[in-house]
Amino acid sequence: MQSDITGRLLICCPDRPGIVAGVSQFLYTCGANILDASQHSTDPKEGVFFMRMEFHLENAGITSEQLEKQFQEKVAGPLHMDWHINYTFHRKRMAVMVSRYDHCLMELLWRWRSGELPVDIPLVISNHEELRELTEDFGIPFHYLPVTAATKAEKEQEAIRLIQEAKADFTVLARYMQILSPAFVGVFPGKIINIHHSFLPAFAGANPYKNAYTRGVKLIGATAHYVTNDLDEGPIIDQDVARVSHRHDVSDLVALGRDIERQVLTRAVVAHVEDRIIIHGNKTIVF
Amino acid sequence: MQSDITGRLLICCPDRPGIVAGVSQFLYTCGANILDASQHSTDPKEGVFFMRMEFHLENAGITSEQLEKQFQEKVAGPLHMDWHINYTFHRKRMAVMVSRYDHCLMELLWRWRSGELPVDIPLVISNHEELRELTEDFGIPFHYLPVTAATKAEKEQEAIRLIQEAKADFTVLARYMQILSPAFVGVFPGKIINIHHSFLPAFAGANPYKNAYTRGVKLIGATAHYVTNDLDEGPIIDQDVARVSHRHDVSDLVALGRDIERQVLTRAVVAHVEDRIIIHGNKTIVF
Amino acid sequence: MQSDITGRLLICCPDRPGIVAGVSQFLYTCGANILDASQHSTDPKEGVFFMRMEFHLENAGITSEQLEKQFQEKVAGPLHMDWHINYTFHRKRMAVMVSRYDHCLMELLWRWRSGELPVDIPLVISNHEELRELTEDFGIPFHYLPVTAATKAEKEQEAIRLIQEAKADFTVLARYMQILSPAFVGVFPGKIINIHHSFLPAFAGANPYKNAYTRGVKLIGATAHYVTNDLDEGPIIDQDVARVSHRHDVSDLVALGRDIERQVLTRAVVAHVEDRIIIHGNKTIVF
Amino acid sequence: MQSDITGRLLICCPDRPGIVAGVSQFLYTCGANILDASQHSTDPKEGVFFMRMEFHLENAGITSEQLEKQFQEKVAGPLHMDWHINYTFHRKRMAVMVSRYDHCLMELLWRWRSGELPVDIPLVISNHEELRELTEDFGIPFHYLPVTAATKAEKEQEAIRLIQEAKADFTVLARYMQILSPAFVGVFPGKIINIHHSFLPAFAGANPYKNAYTRGVKLIGATAHYVTNDLDEGPIIDQDVARVSHRHDVSDLVALGRDIERQVLTRAVVAHVEDRIIIHGNKTIVF
Structure with a gap:
């Protein structure tokens, strides 16, 4: 008792x-x-x-x-x-999937180490090797699962196995640049959080900063959402924006966007960890 | 029943x-x-x-x-x-006190007319005549109570009488540029809302925009608070800020500040009208 | 001289x-x-x-x-x-087109009267009668040009004539709920400013607040842009957003949106009036 | 040539x-x-x-x-x-002084490593040992200069010597919790940037988050400024705020404040590094 x-x-x-x-x-x-x-x-x-x-x-x-x-x-x-x-005596276990960009992973690990993010992080999975050292410096196991068209299904199964063996409660896609198949998403309904680098539904899909630049918007944004099988269409958890102008080229938007992505993803993960979110249809109630 | x-x-x-x-x-x-x-x-x-x-x-x-x-x-x-x-079957009655600046009064009247502010406005009291026409155009009685050092006590008593006869539930100081005496404030504890044109506690007192300019701050603000006998020290209801730079002179700050004042005062009045505020000591809980 | x-x-x-x-x-x-x-x-x-x-x-x-x-x-x-x-000795002349919503028109007229918007307003054109009194109270001529599918071309020609006779330098669509035809837009290239009630390119077209509600976004926005023949695709001048949550229904979004629309349209019009905008392709440089 | x-x-x-x-x-x-x-x-x-x-x-x-x-x-x-x-062929050299809090140092080091902050960092000086490992992990020399009332003058001279020998162009106080004496400040006029954990001039001095909590403000802030001999009175470079409510206790304000401090300090340092700031009297022009 x-x-x-x-x-x-x-x-x-x-x-x-x-x-x-x-x-x-x-x-x-x-x-x-x-x-x-x-x-x-x-x-x-x-x-x-x-x-x-x-x-x-x-x-x-x-x-x-x-x-x-x-x-x-x-x-x-x-x-x-x-x-x-x-x-709260059950500390949630968070898996992270990542590709080459380090800023979202870094923010999560940093807040985890500082105690702001009360989770255990049993593993980081990546389709690239670049972030191994960063991850292992924090004492967290890093799994390299390179993905090609031919190996995608197999690697996804391996990722599922790793996540399940690690008893992860949820998975964060911290700029994981692969689209997950229904076979993967279906295993973890309401348990995968993605950060998309645009103010959805604007600029869904690839290259949002480039598209934002081309359209000449005056604000760029980021969106944290639960992953469903409709790409970039899952229930939105949090969003934010930053002001930009004609002075910002695409690389400036990418740099500014990194800060928004970090903040929005952090807020969304904290809300999930504190059990503040109810998914209802394709929307969220965030208490 | x-x-x-x-x-x-x-x-x-x-x-x-x-x-x-x-x-x-x-x-x-x-x-x-x-x-x-x-x-x-x-x-x-x-x-x-x-x-x-x-x-x-x-x-x-x-x-x-x-x-x-x-x-x-x-x-x-x-x-x-x-x-x-x-x-809600008791529609709150809101008195407004104002001096020469029209923007806060205008915002309140406009939202009242559009139905966004579910109150009755039985009277506007001013120590100047300038805003009579504006007020009466909205069909609201306007009372001119000029204040001098000699007449202040007497005019405050008249204001108290007018507010009480109008059965006003609360009073909004929409840039009323006179300091109310304890004799006035004591009659309406927790029932007077003021908009101060700075981010309190910075720049309390007179001339906040001039002082903000002199200090070279990069944000200016406004604060809505309940009035107590400690000038600009009452419980804060809401605050907001706007970004400024070296390009803004005092008159620019005043103009930018008008927009923040309007928004902050409106939000505070709506919270009060919807019974969202509990005053506890010198602080507020705003649900 | x-x-x-x-x-x-x-x-x-x-x-x-x-x-x-x-x-x-x-x-x-x-x-x-x-x-x-x-x-x-x-x-x-x-x-x-x-x-x-x-x-x-x-x-x-x-x-x-x-x-x-x-x-x-x-x-x-x-x-x-x-x-x-x-x-600056040539004070710009601004025509306004409006339908039934008063908030954008009101904001423009108010800032015009307060001197913040240094323009002359020779006329307001509307396809409805509702805002006649409001407009005429400010001493501005109001023209009622009701539009049906049958009369649209004819009424647009009349609007062109009125705008040209008034020697208006530019036209503001302050929530004018009709799509202007190429015959109209082509007469005033780069001289028509529209306020769209969404954060473009999200929710272009009709009913943006309803669509924002359905999608469950956590921020709503407004966009001021120059009108071209591509609906809601013209060069963006300014944008802004406000935070919303599951607590806001469509009517709340509409109410919150009004405030953003007012602010964004005002900033865009001021930038245009102060000759701060250069249109380049489908983008703007706003100095 | x-x-x-x-x-x-x-x-x-x-x-x-x-x-x-x-x-x-x-x-x-x-x-x-x-x-x-x-x-x-x-x-x-x-x-x-x-x-x-x-x-x-x-x-x-x-x-x-x-x-x-x-x-x-x-x-x-x-x-x-x-x-x-x-x-730009002269890459600026930045000294950092820090006490026990790691968030501002971490942010600077991280952006330095990612290339967003184009400086060299020849040394970190601290009056505590806690952040040695973090600093040295980035390959940056760490100098421990413990300060007591008795040793303060001597340690400041040593810090001056270290900064000068390292040919640092400017020094960032990344939550350095000691007040620098005129003997120190006078050596580096306009070359020391401090991050203060409040929206100055509100809550100058010690314990700003506690004072903000006690006052019941609805926004907390941070201020980056050049250090002069008037404590917390130097020319302001940048400021920002975050919204808080009755739900936030002092420790929440501290946590929220960390994020604002990081962002404001980063923006100020970048502006300094890109030669965007002119100090004029007690104010800054930030181009």
Whole structure:
């Protein structure tokens, strides 16, 4: 029996009166103190209710398994809830896939080392060798899986195996420049976060900075999103932009973009790690 | 008995387990559906709990008076709550005090007319005549109360009388260039919103744009805050900034500042009108 | 002979050494003091040079006509320049076309009255009657030109006639909800500014806020651009964004968008009025 | 004789007609092509003119020494200019002083390694040992100069000696938590850049995040400035802010602040390295 548990309950269910009362009453009865709560309802026509509750179970005579079993029986079942609870005693395990650009990987490793990103990083996978030393300097295993048209399917299977063996909870594509096949994406639904180097849906696909330059936009951006089988079309987690002008050529946009990519990806990963995100259809609720 | 009530409950009380459960259970029992809920706890040492709940009371066999009486007895009393409920059927009444600058007044009136600011505006008070026509064009009574050192106390009393007779719920100082005396401020605690034309606490007092220019800052700002008897020291509601450079002289800063003032004041007034703000000591919780 | 002339010279020419020297030497010889200068060169491969010089001609024994004639002969001709000079003694005349939404029109009229927008506004044209009173309250003639599929060509010709008779230098589409035909656009190349209610190229076309909501973006934007015959594809002048979340429904996006539209359109119009923009291909240089 | 020189000329002189013409004509005669030019004049009363010109001297039969000598004789002397030219063939040498926080140092080293910060870093000086390994991992000498009240004067002299022996062109205080004495500052006027962890002039001095928390501000900031003997009062180079709320405690502000500090310090250092800054009195012109 854990003696000091902080849990984060995420709920999605049909909207009706009494949900907050039911959940909070249940947690109170279990001896849990609600530390933070957020809720959201979609428009009455759709009528879907979302909630995140962070609670603290102090010296309670109840295990997390018992709590979950009772919650399903007494609250979640009757209210037709889609739900799960993550506990902070389970430190999430994050796999990273990367190609040649180091800035996103570096930002993640740095924040991990400084304690800002409370995860374990069991492995980094890359289709290039360039970032091996950087990764290993942080004491993290680096796996080189070169991809060609001929080997792609095989290497993806190997990546799946590595990620699963490492018991990674989710995977971050930190500028991984290969399109993942449905065979890969389907194994990890809602568990792959990508950083796209444009303000989606503008400039989806390849070469967004070049296309932004050609179009003459006055802001460039970056988008963190969950990966689905529709390229660059998955649920958006976070976005940001920076101001540019005629003075910036493509290489300037790339350099400015690096800073935005780092920040947006970091914010998205932190939100995921703190269980702040509910995916609903092709959109996210980020509490 | 009202048949369709939306209420906003604001709570401040000592933190302890069971508050959310108690409140939400009570509302559920009353037939109220919780539309939105936010909560915040200060650090464990201070241990203060804040909550805002927006709820809808549909066809309930209970009046707002009954609901409040029962809430005090069953929940608020036992939990030592400082609380109140505002109802959307009571449209807040906003007094405005202004001097010669028109931009903040104009922004408020415009948003009021467009429906973005759901208030009634029973009167505008000014120590100058310049903005009479603008105000009256919107069909709002304009009161000219010129202030001199000799008449200040008397004119403030007249302003108090006008505001009270108009049954104004709160007063906005939309660039009112007189310092209000404790005799005035004391009558309306937590009910006067001021827009200060700097990023407080930088450049408190007079001439902030000139002082910002002299100091050579690279950002200028504006601050909306509740008025207390400590000049420019009251609880801050909202702030924002704009980038400036050596190219901007004082008059440019004034012009740029107008836009920030308009936006920050609007956001603060909307938050106040939607009962999103709890004042705690000299700080605000803005849900 | 004008005794006090401020001019703004805009230049586009093949890049080569000596351009700044040649132009500044010429202006100096004419008795002109350079108040501000900006320049830009495209990449060496394209090799195009752009410059804006603001100068002051004080008590000079030379008229603007003489200055321009000599400039063409001595500098612009030999250097193959595309150039023109605008003078501040010629206050630009701005036509406005609008439909039912008032916020962009209101912002322009307000800044015009406050002196922030140094233009004359000889007329407002609308395909609806709604904004007549607002416009006429500012003392500006309002022309109602209702458009149907059958009358569109005819009404556009009437609009052209009205704009030309009013000697308008440029036209602002302040949320004018009709697509202008090539017959109209071709008469005013580089002289029509539109505000599009999205962060182009995302969500071009109709209903951008609805599409932004559906896609679940975390930022919405607005774009001011010159109108060409490619819908929403003309040279971008300015853009900006605001942060949104799952809490904002389509009507919230529309409301937030109004503020961005107002700001972006204002900045674009001011840049145009101050002769800060050079159109080059489908892009702008904004000095 | 260098065969391919890019120079950056910075000028400050009394404003009068003919400066741009004189300088650009001189450069043209020397065979220099002007790549970029910016200018600024203070208000007519003060009448000071500032200019930055970036030029390229291609295969010219003139050395930089000859060019400077002639410039002084023909242009700068007659026009009473305060000026200097930096050349890109002289890569600036940057000393860094740091205490225990690693984020600003890390950002500088990272951008240096990625090539975004075109400097040499001959040494890092610290009053603590913590960041030795981080620094030496980048191959940069680390000097530990512990400071006590008794040893401060002596250690400062040693730091001066190290910086001078390393031929550092400027010094960055990347969260160096000691106040430098006039004896130190006086040796390097306009050559020390500090990052202060607040939006100056708000929260000057120690513990700005704690003071920001206590005051309840809704934005926190960071300020990069040149160091003078007036603590936190030197000429500001750049500033930025981030939005905070009641949810952020002091440690959250510190974490958020780290990101702003990194960005603001980087921008300031890049501007300094690219010779974009002129210090004028207690303000900066940043071209």
